[in-house]
């Protein structure tokens with residue numbers, strides 16, 4: 376990603392009326408995330424059966440290593456995550472994985488293959504006769520899985536192996552809760568619209584420039600996918616229409632997470648409330664025994680909740696995978712430290728420079744945020 380100085384300053388203070396679902400978890404539910412799914416057991420960088428370690432290789436788009444990483448993601452969502460649950464034999468929709476593969480010209484070759492991995496899990500929707508066609512809505516979580524060509528041997532542990540592995544961890548944490556909620560809705564009726572919110576997880580390819588960051592040498596995957604989603608109707612399931620792009624309720628982008636002392640400002644006024652919701656998870660969670668590894672207020676990952684302290688809303692000035700989505704009107708919550716960690720684009724962005732306590736706390740925060748957004752309160756605990 377890259378700081379871009381915009382020649383024409385965009386006015387970002389327009390307040391867009393969009394209604395997010397959101398329901399805070401109870402303290403016991405927050406606590407249970409850490410105890411049932413200890414983040415560092417899932418995200419141990421040295422465990423080759425874990426979620427993180429398979430990302431920690433050089434993974435240039437179109438190479439065999441990139442395919443290995445894709446297989447890791449596929450296997451997790453198709454074979455492992457819902458073990459014991461079988462989508463074709465149950466009433467509960469499971470995870471769907473599709474690949475968005477395409478070729479593009481790059482400074483190192485004209486036909487480089489890129490592959491975005493798009494994972495989704497949508498609730499089964501009840502459409503009553505006479506209902507107007509509705510657009511499916513999803514919370515979208517994204518990170519890029521490619522690594523940078525230079526310096527040679529660069530594996531991008533924070534950029535963005537850890538963010539990708541955290542997204543898999545989130546899916547693991549909420550998988551059974553989604554199943555329980557769907558079973559409940561199947562029995563009791565759909566209720567409100569928030570129960571129709573799905574989840575999409577995007578593992579984007581080709582974020583990094585091959586040579587130097589320009590509008591054509593960067594974010595290959597995100598540019599392709601945003602354009603594609605704009606032009607396609609989401610599969611016309613259950614009478615739902617609308618472009619794939621309009622199905623995105625909020626686009627949450629994780630980038631450069633896993634180094635010590637992150638500080639994330641609120642980049643977009645449109646998602647400032649969600650930013651504060653995420654911030655409050657960390658604040659509340661400090662009082663819950665055993666939830667976080669960082670317990671002191673000074674280690675807050677987020678800035679003050681007041682709008683005045685985030686007044687600059689720097690979102691439009693930072694080029695990253697969200698850009699082609701944001702330019703098409705999608706609300707974005709960008710989770711990237713300002714400033715970037717010192718390891719950024721150096722060979723030191725490796726396992727030795729991960730701060731595992733920070734990785735731990737990010738995993739809990741993102742998982743809890745996702746569960747709150749999808750209103751999984753009352754479904755998180757295994758009871």
Ligand SMILES: *[C@@H]1O[C@H](CO)[C@@H](O)[C@H](O)[C@H]1NC(C)=O
Pocket residue numbers: 431432433434435438439440530
């Ligand atoms: C594949 O990953 C390994 C481990 O990071 C690395 O040594 C090797 O050079 C990579 N291969 C390619 C073609 O990038």
Ligand SMILES: *[C@@H]1O[C@H](CO)[C@@H](O)[C@H](O)[C@H]1NC(C)=O
Pocket residue numbers: 461462463464
């Ligand atoms: C899932 O269930 C279907 C039908 O009961 C069966 O044919 C299929 O082999 C099962 N798949 C797995 C992975 O267990």
Ligand SMILES: *[C@@H]1O[C@H](CO)[C@@H](O)[C@H](O)[C@H]1NC(C)=O
Pocket residue numbers: 478485486
């Ligand atoms: C790249 O692929 C396209 C379509 O597959 C083909 O028409 C073109 O000749 C290829 N270019 C090169 C340089 O291989």
